[in-house]
Amino acid sequence: MVAQNIVFGVLAAVMGISAIRVVTTKNVVHAALYLVLVLAGVAGIFLLLAAEFLAVVQVLVYIGAIVVLFLFGVMLTRATIGRDSDLDNDQRWLGALIGGGIFAGLAWLLIDAFGDEKLRIEGIGRTSDVGLAIFQTYVIPFEVISVLLLAALVGAVVIARKD
Amino acid sequence: MYLTQFLLLAAFLFCTGVYGVIARKNAVLVLMSIELILNAVNINLVAFGAFQGFETSIVGQVFSLFVVAVAAAEVGVGLAIVLLIFRNRASIDLTEVDLMKG
Numbered sequence: 001m002v003a004q005n006i007v008f009g010v011l012a013a014v015m016g017i018s019a020i021r022v023v024t025t026k027n028v029v030h031a032a033l034y035l036v037l038v039l040a041g042v043a044g045i046f047l048l049l050a051a052e053f054l055a056v057v058q059v060l061v062y063i064g065a066i067v068v069l070f071l072f073g074v075m076l077t078r079a080t081i082g083r084d085s086d087l088d089n090d091q092r093w094l095g096a097l098i099g100g101g102i103f104a105g106l107a108w109l110l111i112d113a114f115g116d117e118k119l120r121i122e123g124i125g126r127t128s129d130v131g132l133a134i135f136q137t138y139v140i141p142f143e144v145i146s147v148l149l150l151a152a153l154v155g156a157v158v159i160a161r162k163d
Numbered sequence: 164m165y166l167t168q169f170l171l172l173a174a175f176l177f178c179t180g181v182y183g184v185i186a187r188k189n190a191v192l193v194l195m196s197i198e199l200i201l202n203a204v205n206i207n208l209v210a211f212g213a214f215q216g217f218e219t220s221i222v223g224q225v226f227s228l229f230v231v232a233v234a235a236a237e238v239g240v241g242l243a244i245v246l247l248i249f250r251n252r253a254s255i256d257l258t259e260v261d262l263m264k265g
Binding site (some may be wrong): 001003004005008012015016022023028031032035038039042045046048049050051053054058061062065066067069070072073074076077078080086087088089091092094095096098099100102103106107110111112114115116117118122129130132133134137138139140142145148149151153155156157159160 | 164165166167168169170171173174175176177178179180181182183184185186187188189190191192194195196198199202205206209212213214216217220221222223224225226227229231232233234235236237238239240241242244245246247249255256257258
């Protein structure tokens with residue numbers, strides 16, 4: 001249990017700092033690379049919660065595909081590679097107020113509701129169990145997700161097509 | 164391990180994402196902030212699932228997988244829209260996309 005808490009502390013610190021850097025850095029490419037750190041930290045959190053398949057999916061889909069997509073987006077929109085002081089609008093204080101307010105409210109609520117609930121990880125979330133759940137109980141949502149992905153694919157091609 | 168530590172981490176990621184959506188004006192950076200928010204939701208789903216026992220932990224993971232798929236679709240369409248805005252206006256500054264402002 002102690003080891004898990006140490007791992008959680010390290011992961012949380014890395015994720016917290018990286019998340020703040022994603023939304024404050026002056027460099028678009030650095031923001032994408034800090035996002036990789038946050039996403040890898042989320043994969044580590046999934047491992048701590050015994051969700052190993054989800055951790056692998058997180059690395060494959062997010063770090064492998066989505067971040068690359070973001071880097072393509074940065075490249076294709078010809079954003080300044082390097083420091084660019086013109087990335088924030090003038091709502092920074094409003095954003096900090098809203099973000100801090102939501103966090104304070106959520107933290108108070110969560111500590112009040114679940115303050116001393118222990119989390120016991122029972123058994124290992126094996127991939128076969130996840131697969132059985134997807135293809136037995138949740139097969140219809142799974143098919144709907146497939147159609148959604150196809151629609152998004154076609155939609156993205158249609159929107160971005162030159163004509 | 165307590166449940167609250169995961170929930171607080173997720174809440175922090177969520178609020179950072181909200182700040183990014185409000186304060187950034189580069190459209191790609193706004194999409195990145197949305198990814199932060201979606202990841203916070205995933206942590207919450209898996210943590211609450213694990214909290215309820217083994218059966219429910221699988222359910223939480225399945226829902227989290229669905230969120231990952233929807234996030235992938237969202238990024239694809241979102242970046243296509245950003246590219247189109249860039250092609251039409253030669254800029255992805257969101258403060259300049261105000262055609263619908265009265």
